[in-house]
Amino acid sequence: DQQVKQNSPSLSVQEGRISILNCDYTNSMFDYFLWYKKYPAEGPTFLISISSIKDKNEDGRFTVFLNKSAKHLSLHIVPSQPGDSAVYFCAASVGYGNKLVFGAGTILRVKS
Amino acid sequence: KAGVTQTPRYLIKTRGQQVTLSCSPISGHRSVSWYQQTPGQGLQFLFEYFSETQRNKGNFPGRFSGRQFSNSRSEMNVSTLELGDSALYLCASSSRTDMNTEAFFGQGTRLTVV
Numbered sequence: 355d356q357q358v359k360q361n362s363p364s365l366s367v368q369e370g371r372i373s374i375l376n377c378d379y380t381n382s383m384f385d386y387f388l389w390y391k392k393y394p395a396e397g398p399t400f401l402i403s404i405s406s407i408k409d410k411n412e413d414g415r416f417t418v419f420l421n422k423s424a425k426h427l428s429l430h431i432v433p434s435q436p437g438d439s440a441v442y443f444c445a446a447s448v449g450y451g452n453k454l455v456f457g458a459g460t461i462l463r464v465k466s
Numbered sequence: 467k468a469g470v471t472q473t474p475r476y477l478i479k480t481r482g483q484q485v486t487l488s489c490s491p492i493s494g495h496r497s498v499s500w501y502q503q504t505p506g507q508g509l510q511f512l513f514e515y516f517s518e519t520q521r522n523k524g525n526f527p528g529r530f531s532g533r534q535f536s537n538s539r540s541e542m543n544v545s546t547l548e549l550g551d552s553a554l555y556l557c558a559s560s561s562r563t564d565m566n567t568e569a570f571f572g573q574g575t576r577l578t579v580v
Contacts, residue, residue: 388568397470397556397571398509425571443509452560452569453522456509 357381358446369466373431377444377457380425382463384446388454389418389429392441401427402441434464468493470559470572478578484545487575490536491559497521498540499569500532503554512555515540547579 361380367373375389385406390398404411404418404427411418417430431438444457471490479485491498499522500512511524515534532542538559544551554576558569 368531390571395554395574395576397472397558397573400568400570403568427559445509451559452497452514452567453511453524454499454509454558455511456501458508 356458357384358444358455358457360442360444360460362460363458364461364463366463366465367434369436369464370433371462373429373434373438373462375429375431375442375444375460375462377427377429378425379427379446381446381448382425383448384455385449386447387418387420387427388447389440389443390414390445391441392443392459392460398443431462434462436464436466438462438464470557470570470576472555472557472572473480474575474580475573476576478580479547480555480580481547481549483547484543485547486541486543487555487557487577488544489557489559489572491557492561492570495559495561495570496538497560497569498534498538499560500540500542501556501558501571502526503556503574504552509556512542526539544577549579551577552579553577575579 389401390402392398402416420427441459445454495514499514514522525568534540554572554574560569
């Protein structure tokens with residue numbers, strides 16, 4: 355039972371353009387969502403998060419949008435840079451504690 | 467401020483053996499979680515410790531266990547290793563206890579079972 359889904363295994367974007375990574379979830383109890391970036395053989399690096407009481411959160415080039423009715427969130431990276439090339443994971447959790455449920459990840463390639 | 471430190475970085479063990487992995491959280495962080503990453507299953511939650519108590523547990527067999535010490539450092543143990551236990555084991559720490567917050571990950575321990 356995959357509660358967090360990233361349906362696009364990969365995404366290729368030109369440098370300077372917008373990258374949009376998508377994530378869908380099925381568990382309506384999730385109330386906190388996070389995006390992580392990961393390079394091979396390293397641990398995930400936290401990028402940005404959003405609470406279910408909000409529908410948008412921005413941090414520099416990164417913006418996360420949450421649509422609770424559609425159980426959908428997206429990460430926008432503007433402008434995209436070659437250094438953004440990595441695997442991006444969406445994660446979600448319920449209430450108390452830090453039990454994160456991860457999506458399968460999306461490989462982002464930013465071409466220069 | 468030092469990040470999450472995991473030791474060792476790489477480990478090779480034989481089927482049937484046991485292994486202990488160590489995690490030192492970011493200073494001041496009291497919550498430590500463990501995750502397993504494999505190509506087939508992705509990133510899966512193992513367990514979370516806070517104040518030396520297991521607070522959450524994932525769907526892993528009892529061969530996987532953990533503990534947390536009074537200084538918040540944590541260890542996880544896998545007994546009777548199987549080939550399928552080969553994975554990247556990641557530790558994450560976070561600061562808050564009563565509401566969700568971001569978890570910061572270490573670089574992981576790559577375990578290979580032969």
